[in-house]
Amino acid sequence: MSKHVQELKKKIESHQARVGVVGLGYVGLPLAVEFAQAGFSVMGIDIDQSKVDSLNRGVSYIQDVPTRILKPLVDAGKLKATSDFGAVAVLDTINIAVPTPLRKTKDPDMSFIVNACQEIAKHAHAGMLIILESTTYPGTTDELMLPMFEKPDLKVGEHFFLCFSPERVDPGNPNFQTKNIPKVVGGITEACTELGALFYGQALEKVVPVSSTRVAEMVKLLENTFRMINIGLANEIAMMCDRIGINVWEVIDAAATKPFGFMPFYPGPGLGGHCIPIDPFYLSWKTKQSGIEARFIELAGYINGQMPHFVVDKVQNALNDHSKALKGSKVHVLGVAYKRDIDDVRESPALDIIHLLEKRGAKVSYSDPFVAKLRADEFLLHAMTAVDPDQASAEADCVVIVTDHKAFDYAGILKHAKLVVDTRNALKGNKSPKIVRL
Ligand SMILES: NC(=O)c1ccc[n+]([C@@H]2O[C@H](COP(=O)([O-])OP(=O)(O)OC[C@H]3O[C@@H](n4cnc5c(N)ncnc54)[C@H](O)[C@@H]3O)[C@@H](O)[C@H]2O)c1
Numbered sequence: 477m478s479k480h481v482q483e484l485k486k487k488i489e490s491h492q493a494r495v496g497v498v499g500l501g502y503v504g505l506p507l508a509v510e511f512a513q514a515g516f517s518v519m520g521i522d523i524d525q526s527k528v529d530s531l532n533r534g535v536s537y538i539q540d541v542p543t544r545i546l547k548p549l550v551d552a553g554k555l556k557a558t559s560d561f562g563a564v565a566v567l568d569t570i571n572i573a574v575p576t577p578l579r580k581t582k583d584p585d586m587s588f589i590v591n592a593c594q595e596i597a598k599h600a601h602a603g604m605l606i607i608l609e610s611t612t613y614p615g616t617t618d619e620l621m622l623p624m625f626e627k628p629d630l631k632v633g634e635h636f637f638l639c640f641s642p643e644r645v646d647p648g649n650p651n652f653q654t655k656n657i658p659k660v661v662g663g664i665t666e667a668c669t670e671l672g673a674l675f676y677g678q679a680l681e682k683v684v685p686v687s688s689t690r691v692a693e694m695v696k697l698l699e700n701t702f703r704m705i706n707i708g709l710a711n712e713i714a715m716m717c718d719r720i721g722i723n724v725w726e727v728i729d730a731a732a733t734k735p736f737g738f739m740p741f742y743p744g745p746g747l748g749g750h751c752i753p754i755d756p757f758y759l760s761w762k763t764k765q766s767g768i769e770a771r772f773i774e775l776a777g778y779i780n781g782q783m784p785h786f787v788v789d790k791v792q793n794a795l796n797d798h799s800k801a802l803k804g805s806k807v808h809v810l811g812v813a814y815k816r817d818i819d820d821v822r823e824s825p826a827l828d829i830i831h832l833l834e835k836r837g838a839k840v841s842y843s844d845p846f847v848a849k850l851r852a853d854e855f856l857l858h859a860m861t862a863v864d865p866d867q868a869s870a871e872a873d874c875v876v877i878v879t880d881h882k883a884f885d886y887a888g889i890l891k892h893a894k895l896v897v898d899t900r901n902a903l904k905g906n907k908s909p910k911i912v913r914l
Pocket of ligand 1: 498499500501502503504521522523524527573574575576588591592609610611612643644645646647750751
């Protein structure tokens with residue numbers, strides 16, 4: 477066992493290791509907080525100065541991390557942030573949780589990982605444990621990252637240690653958060669895996685070591701591809717049921733009573749968020765290089781991508797059935813976050829739906845207790861401000877439930893609305909000619 481393994485082990489076990497987290501977003505901030513709560517001194521590094529300033533004031537900007545938890549850690553000097561990568565020089569461990577989006581061509585955009593690693597590499601030193609957490613294609617850690625750090629006097633497994641550990645956090649989930657979601661970790665060498673597992677074991681409840689970084693990378697892609705494809709199946713079944721006049725929600729609920737061999741997935745207005753619509757394409761990009769077309773992924777991606785169009789067709793047909801045209805009608809979109817009770821609008825199907833409705837001439841408003849404003853971007857051509865859900869629903873020709881936040885007064889909305897297209901089964905149990913279900 478190299479002297480660096482022994483020294484780092486001691487520092488980790490005694491919680492004297494100085495922990496760094498690069499990228500303080502939905503993944504990085506909760507992780508930094510867990511290690512600070514476990515007694516480590518944690519330094520967060522982010523290029524976004526507003527996040528750095530907010531953290532140093534002890535004010536959280538991530539819904540799952542309450543300020544009442546963050547502030548005492550900052551006040552006690554256990555958690556700090558900086559935009560200066562020079563801090564890496566005194567750190568013993570570094571977790572990297574920067575974005576991994578797709579380019580327009582659906583190819584992986586590795587620029588965030590590359591930029592972060594280039595900066596870290598300038599200050600990397602012997603005795604360091606580096607762990608990538610960003611979701612990415614198998615091979616990223618050993619093909620892309622390792623050459624950026626390894627030098628003749630800095631050998632992996634001997635002088636420094638490199639792992640991949642997929643982040644599985646589910647923002648807004650009240651039952652499972654960073655601490656109690658089992659942590660898979662795989663290293664380049666056995667010593668890397670051992671140190672990675674030891675490190676996570678200090679702050680998180682359960683660690684699952686695997687034999688390599690590639691296995692760990694693939695675990696995450698299997699999990700998210702599984703979800704994407706099953707949601708795609710649920711969406712296709714929803715379109716079939718719609719065509720032959722069957723309530724798909726009732727079908728799924730009844731099927732879910734089978735105690736084995738079935739797991740319910742639900743249809744909806746389309747995929748959203750930074751993970752499920754994106755991650756599987758990291759896998760298909762990689763496998764294409766080996767001559768394997770990821771056909772399930774392409775098909776599910778196509779079906780899921782049709783859902784906003786399907787929803788807008790439903791709105792149009794529902795209005796037509798009431799002798800109204802979509803063009804010129806007022807449509808109120810209830811909920812724009814990509815899922816219930818969170819504030820994230822990245823890749824949200826609501827943006828597509830608003831865009832498509834406006835393209836067909838509707839006058840669109842939205843409400844969302846978590847999203848006060850929508851900025852103009854490539855999906856949404858102009859900025860929008862949330863309005864009162866009850867008033868706007870009563871005034872609209874049609875209400876579309878896109879995100880089923882718990883805070884909406886569904887009974888009141890149904891009472892006063894003229895027509896409701898429900899893409900989430902939020903009005904489950906209600907019978908009314910005003911309701912049009914997915
Ligand atoms: N959000 C989720 O639910 C979730 C769940 C599991 C995995 N992931 C994965 O985790 C990774 C991070 O996702 P996220 O949701 O936390 O993203 P995020 O956008 O919330 O946070 C990323 C942070 O990294 C910072 N950053 C970007 N480039 C940087 C650089 N070069 N150096 C330092 N900081 C930099 C950004 O300013 C931002 O604060 C992604 O790969 C994502 O796929 C996300």
